Amino acid sequence: xxxxxxxxxxxxxxxxxxxIRSKAGLDHKHAGxxxxxxxxxxxxxxxxxxxxxxxxVSIWVIESKYIHASDPRESDSLYDPAADKVxxxxxxxxLPDEVKYM
Numbered sequence: 001x002x003x004x005x006x007x008x009x010x011x012x013x014x015x016x017x018x019x020i021r022s023k024a025g026l027d028h029k030h031a032g033x034x035x036x037x038x039x040x041x042x043x044x045x046x047x048x049x050x051x052x053x054x055x056x057v058s059i060w061v062i063e064s065k066y067i068h069a070s071d072p073r074e075s076d077s078l079y080d081p082a083a084d085k086v087x088x089x090x091x092x093x094x095l096p097d098e099v100k101y102m
Contacts, residue, residue, distance in 0.1 A: 010035070014063050016042040020050055021058040026101050028060050036061075 013035040019028035031050040036042035042061040050056065070078055 013037050014065065016046075016061045017064050017067060018042070018046040018050055019060040019062075020046070020056040021060075022055050023057050028058065033064065 015033055016036055016039075017033055018031045020031045021028045031046070034042065034045050034049060036045050039061055043059050046059050046061055047056075051059070
């Protein structure tokens with residue numbers, strides 16, 4: 001454990017978000033949430049809860065309090081600037097056949 005103190009009272013355990021990368025996947029996907037005292041316990045619990053059938057090859061956990069989201073009511077103004085830049089869209093580029101997983 002690093003600088004943070006270990007929380008011993010279960011009612012004070014922080015909420016962790018769990019991301020799992022499957023054997024067939026290239027990216028981590030959100031699997032769910034759980035409470036744990038620290039990141040080590042969160043990874044162990046995530047393994048037990050979300051990879052019972054050995055479907056995962058990598059687990060990421062992050063305390064929920066560190067995740068920040070955009071406001072859905074502001075989505076028009078947030079995504080509007082990208083609409084006029086066609087070069088940002090993947091359909092603008094021709095990819096060689098050798099390029100995989102794009």
